[in-house]
Amino acid sequence: xxxxxxxxxxxxxxxxxxxxxxxxxxxxxxxxxxxxxxxxxxxxxxxxxxxxxxxxxxxxxxxxxxxxxxxxxxxxxxxxxxxxxxxxxxxxxxxxxxxxxxxxxxxxxxxxxxxxxxxxxxxxxxxxxxxxxxxxxxxxxxxxxxxxxxxxxxxxxxxxxxxxxxxxxxxxxxxxxxxxxxxxxxxxxxxxxxxxxxxxxxxxxxxxxxxxxxxxxxxxxxxxxxxxxxxxxxxxxxxxxxxxxxxxxxxxxxxxxxxxxxxxxxxxxxxxxxxxxxxxxxxxxxxxxxxxxxxxxxxxxxxxxxxxxxxxxxxxxxxxxxxxxxxxxxxxxxxxxxxxxxxxxxxxxxxxxxxxxxxxxxxxxxxxxxxxxxxxxxxxxxx
Numbered sequence: 001x002x003x004x005x006x007x008x009x010x011x012x013x014x015x016x017x018x019x020x021x022x023x024x025x026x027x028x029x030x031x032x033x034x035x036x037x038x039x040x041x042x043x044x045x046x047x048x049x050x051x052x053x054x055x056x057x058x059x060x061x062x063x064x065x066x067x068x069x070x071x072x073x074x075x076x077x078x079x080x081x082x083x084x085x086x087x088x089x090x091x092x093x094x095x096x097x098x099x100x101x102x103x104x105x106x107x108x109x110x111x112x113x114x115x116x117x118x119x120x121x122x123x124x125x126x127x128x129x130x131x132x133x134x135x136x137x138x139x140x141x142x143x144x145x146x147x148x149x150x151x152x153x154x155x156x157x158x159x160x161x162x163x164x165x166x167x168x169x170x171x172x173x174x175x176x177x178x179x180x181x182x183x184x185x186x187x188x189x190x191x192x193x194x195x196x197x198x199x200x201x202x203x204x205x206x207x208x209x210x211x212x213x214x215x216x217x218x219x220x221x222x223x224x225x226x227x228x229x230x231x232x233x234x235x236x237x238x239x240x241x242x243x244x245x246x247x248x249x250x251x252x253x254x255x256x257x258x259x260x261x262x263x264x265x266x267x268x269x270x271x272x273x274x275x276x277x278x279x280x281x282x283x284x285x286x287x288x289x290x291x292x293x294x295x296x297x298x299x300x301x302x303x304x305x306x307x308x309x310x311x312x313x314x315x316x317x318x319x320x321x322x323x324x325x326x327x328x329x330x331x332x333x334x335x336x337x338x339x340x341x342x343x344x345x346x347x348x349x350x351x352x353x354x355x356x357x358x359x360x361x362x363x364x365x366x367x368x369x370x371x372x373x374x375x376x377x378x379x380x381x382x383x
Contacts, residue, residue: 015077019084019126020064026057026119033115037108049112056119063126072133073140080129087125092118171211178204228364231261231300234268235291242275249279249287259295260364263341267361270334270345271302274357277330278306300363303348305356311347319347334359 030053034046041049067080095117104110181200188194232255239251261267271291278289284307292303311319320335331345338345343361350356 015081015084016064016068018064018081019067020061022122023057023060023062023064026060026115027054029115030054030057033108033111037111040106040108053112053116053119056116056123059123060119060126063123063130067130070134072130072137076133076136079136080126080133083125083129083132084122085125087128088118088122091121091124171208174204174207174211178208227262227264228260229263229265229267230258231267231293231302231361232256232258234265235271235293235302238268238271238275239291242279246279246287249282249289251275251289251291253291255291255293256295259293259300261300261341261361262364263361266337267341270337270359271304273330273334274304274345274359278304278308278355282306282308284308295363298363299343300361302359302361303356304359305354307354310352311350311355316347316350320345 030049033049034041067077072080092114095113099110099113104113178201181197181204185194185197185201188197235253235255239253242249243251275289275291279287288307290303290305292305294301294303320331334345338359338361341361343359345357345359348356348358
């Protein structure tokens, strides 16, 4: 193992402390110089020594403090330390040669000259090292940003490809399989074969549902397509669809005239899953679901309440987690999508009288809100 790898000092890990400490020590030496040569110094000499020796010393102390709080990676401190030490040593060596051949007229002047040379060289070296390290840091960050942008673009292209593949290949094939199974079921008289055809048709329908859910997640992750959606219109469409699908269920809604939220059509899957769960897993004689929308300046809250049996305590903690024992994504998809749009979905209450889910979504800016219909401030729908 090389010594450079084993020594934090040589790697420059302590560079900020070294620079700061040497600056403080240098200024303390200047104070000692003032005391030692007080008899031969006048006011101008003290002022000049402060300007040419004390100021660089204080600059070094500030530089060490600033370096520790900069965004420069600590792995680049070693370069700064080398410039710092090298600049001080080289400039001092050059001036020592000059002092030997052309000395000052007294010891105080020669000491001050050497002190100035060391400080000036160290300051110059530190500045060069700091600027170089900063430039390298910026270049690395720009390169990293470029790589991340390229990766995101590749991932977006892959998502689009997968979405198209699911739509045009897998989804179409699944629908064809289900359709042929349904036709064969109608034309078949063998009960055992009909059971198998019924299973094929059922599994095909489940597969289509899973594909649609996966496509919804892929669409939601195409961030560039996120815009503004009229939540009221979206909920009305969802309610109408589920009233048609489940004529034995009662769906009620209290909706504002119109409210715009940030998102895209993937929002429908959040409420589709909540509505379907509220109806399908409801063992009451007539399932009843109520949807209520409350608007606030910055957000919109949608409450979906049912009169079902409630959710068992054992499954509440993992309710929104991905399940590996069934096909659908369900509430896991709702949570992922809500988070993708900057919102949340949570189980607010559950018990023998039913469950209540609450979805919170960020409201679009006032300028983007859908114009309200002056003839209707609030609508209550019942079926």
